[in-house]
Amino acid sequence: MSADLFDPTRPHTCKPSHAARELGLKPGDFDRAVQLGCIRTVPDEGGGGGRRVERAEIERVRAQDGFPESLLDRVRVVGTAEGAALMEIPAGRFTRLARLGLLVPAAFYLNRYRAVVWLYLAEELRQFAAEPENARLLKGRTPETLRGQLTAGVDLRARNWRGRHLGLLLRRAEDPWARAAAVAAFLTPVDVADIVRDPYERAQLNRFRPMPAGHGVPGSPVTHATEQITTAQDADEIGWLRSELARLAEEARSVSSVARPAARPLPPVIRTAPRPIPPMARTVTGPAEETSRFPKPAASSPGPDGFSPESTQRLPEPAAWAEEPWTRPTWSTARSCEPVVRPPEPMSASRPAAPTAPRGHGTAQPGPRRSPRGLRAWLRRRSPRRTGAARV
Structure with a gap:
């Protein structure tokens, strides 16, 4: 509502x-x-x-x-073709007069081909055509000075629109910061930051900044073309706007100051007196002492079951390990390409068992040798020939 x-x-x-x-x-x-x-x-x-x-x-x-x-007649705007028909001149001559700055556009827009279309007030075009001193510009040959400017590529339509629009914004502005913001709207952010160094004052200018003439998606070609038109391009125009912004900003400071956030008091910093560095610990500089993980019992008397704690401390080393220490065998690094052929062993001969020394029981004693006759007798009993002959 x-x-x-x-x-x-x-x-x-x-x-x-x-x-x-x-x-x-x-x-x-x-x-x-x-x-x-x-x-x-x-x-x-x-x-x-x-x-x-x-x-x-x-x-x-x-x-x-x-x-x-x-x-409606006072606010009516027309394009190039309609304006030329209204002034009764060709469209090409109308465009040349507008480029020379003799006809000031009142608005613009971008068509579907992204081309800038300038609009002019119909009332101003009628007044220009009705003045007698402009008759030589509407008919006949264009003066030599104006033709030289056209050949050099002069186009004052965008600059004249910026001047008209700035005048309208200044007439509507009632606050001193609003007048400064109207001038800053036609400068780049770099120029504004160079003139107004205080960030809070720049925030005040952005608050009163007028809406842009064209609307579009940020970064789109339409927005880029609109920024090119609404931003000052010539060096003399930029210099004049910078001087006006500095003057209006100084006037605004004298009239009303910019609001700033209240300063917060910082808590006092407590500084402690420096203390001497303590000496290094003995465990770092001194040699490490051997400490047993489990404390040694005071008495070695056996318990009630006849168990003595001294018997579980360390087992005695085997005698075989003490007498014959193990050494690593040496292997030859040279490889032989000839295969090693070993003579076959007779089946009847039995290998003597190598004496083994059990660990922890002293040196191994040689055992009694088995007689080969017992093996032959056992083989003879298992032979099928012998059994067959006995049955026959």
Whole structure:
């Protein structure tokens, strides 16, 4: 719902959209009428930061002669072809006059081919064609000085639009920081930061910065083309805007200071007195002492079951290990390509068993040898020939 129903302190104002409907204007025509000064607006006291229109202003515009045709004629804009037909000149001559800065555009937009289309006020074109001193520019040969500028590539349409738009913004601005923000809107952020060093003042300028002329997705070609038009390009124009921004910023500082965050007191820093470095511990510099993991029992008397703790401390080494220490065998590093052939051993001969020394029981004693006769007798008993002959 409208804010008029909830705020009884503003019963005599309305929103711009509601005022445009009552005056029979489109949103673009209403904005142009406000910029040209045909309709006066007041600041929104509700804190929204916008503008509102008083009921008395709507009644004043309605009471004018020829309303609404007179108002529509004052805010009407035309393109190149329609403007040339209105001035009764060729379209090429109209474009040359606009490039030379003799015809100032009032608005622009980008068509579907991303080409800039300039719009001009129809009332200003009629006034230019009606002046007698401009008759030599509308008919006949173009003067030599103007033709030289066209040959050099002069195009003042964008610069003239920026000058007109800056004048409209300065007339509408009521706050000193708003006037400085209107000038800063046509400079790059680098130029603004070079003139206004304080970050809080730059934030104030961004707060009052007017809306850009064109809307588009950030980074799109439409937005890039719009930025090229709305930003100063010539060196003399940039220098003049920088000087104006410095002057208006100084005036704004003298009138009203920028709000800054309150400084927070820092807690006091407690500094302790330096202490001497303690000497290094003895465990670091001194030799490490051997400490047993388990404490040694005080007495070695056997327990009630006849178990003595000394018997579990360490086992005696085997005698074989002490007498014959094990040594690593040496292997020859040279490889022989000839195979090693060993003579076959007789089946009847039995290998004598190598004496083995059991661990922990002293040296090994040679045992009694088995007689080979017992093996032959056992083989003779298992032979099938012997059994067959005995049965026969």
